Every structure is written in C-alpha cells, then in structure tokens.
Amino acid sequence: MMKMTVIGTLFAALFLTNPVQATEYIYRDIMANTLAPEHCQIETKAKENASKNYNIDRFSKKFCQSQGYGWHVEEVKSAGNTVCDSCGNSQESKCRQEDVVVTCKRIKPGTVGMLPGKG
Template identity: 65%
Template sequence: MKKHFISGLLLALSLAGPAGATEYIYRDLMANTLPAHCDVESKAKQASEKPYTVDRFSKRFCQTQGYGWHLDEIKTAGNTVCSPCTDKSGLQQCFQEDVVVTCKRIKPGSVGMLPGKG
C-alpha cells in the first residue's frame, strides 16, 4: 500500500510542469520627501536623513503610482536640503531632495490573471 502511494506521488510530481515565473514591470522614480517640523539645523538634518524616514517616503512614492506598485529598492537616498522657517527665527526645516527608487508591479497576464491565457 505504501509503495503504491509513494510511486503515485513521485509520478504525479514528475508529470507536473514547472511553475511559471512571475514577470514584473519596473519603474525608476525621483522625488523629494516632505520637510519635517522646524528644529535646530543639526536635529532637523538628522531627522530627515533617518533610514526610517527615507524608507517610509520611498514606499509612498511607489504607492502613488497606482494599484499594485510597491518598492523594490532605494537607489540613492538623495541630498539633505534645509531652509529657514518663516515664522521662527534660527530654526530650519530639512528634507531629502532627489531620492531615487525603483518600483515594481506584477505584469498583467503573467500569473494567470487573464482567463484562457497560458
């Protein structure tokens, strides 16, 4: 009984075709993060350069492309740019300029989303 089950399982696995590889569409984007609250220049720069901040905005850049787009990689974290706050003297607002990310999305029809294809 066990021999028949094992041989049947091996036969089924050998006859099964390989799973189709998922294809992706890639898109490179360049964008700026939003400035944080007003603070002393050193703290404002530190807050804008945090990996958490760059990751969060990078995900948001890809999500704004539409349904199904998500972050693949962050190519460059950009340059830190600071500007003085208008209502508070001596304080600065900093943000990351020219952050370059690669976004990806599953190519339509590559994973059986369309009936009768593949």
C-alpha cells in the same frame, strides 16, 4: 503501506509536472522629494531625522503607491540630498530629502494565471 504508495505517487506526479513559469514584472524608476516635518528643530537634528532610513523607506513606499494599484518598492537607488529651510530662529530649520530615486515594480498583467491557457 497504502498511504506510502499514495504519498509516493503524489510526489512523483509533482516532480514530473511542468514547472511554473516565473512571474514577470514591470519596473519604473521614480525621482521625488520627501516632505519636511511641520515643526522646526535644531539644524543638526533636523538633518539627521530627514536622512534616516526609516524616513526614506516610508516616503519611498508612498512614492510607489502613488503610481497606482499594485506598485511596490523594489529598491531605493539614491537617498538624495538633504535640503534645509530655516525657521524664524537662526538655529532651527526644517529639513527634507530632495531627488530620492526609487525603483518600483508591479506584476505584469496577464502573467499570473489571469488568462487561462495563455503564457
């Protein structure tokens, strides 16, 4: 019975405390191009590989990380356009995505308990 009283008091204290303030973020939109692979492929296969979600997501992560410490991908707004450069062979090319638009976010400094008594 004593344990129930302690647990009940603990839950009551948790519910009556002030709510924690929401974390604030800084957002930044970035437009960049992916890199073409080193090897040539048949053009249809090269276009397919360049526009795959895996490829877009991988480069989007790199775009945001290049902004500095703490930047993460919020969303990919546009996958951009597929652009191909032909290799020596007329049927083979290297393709990449141009003008990929990504929204990156970072926690706003000072909003997550870094400065006691502030906020």
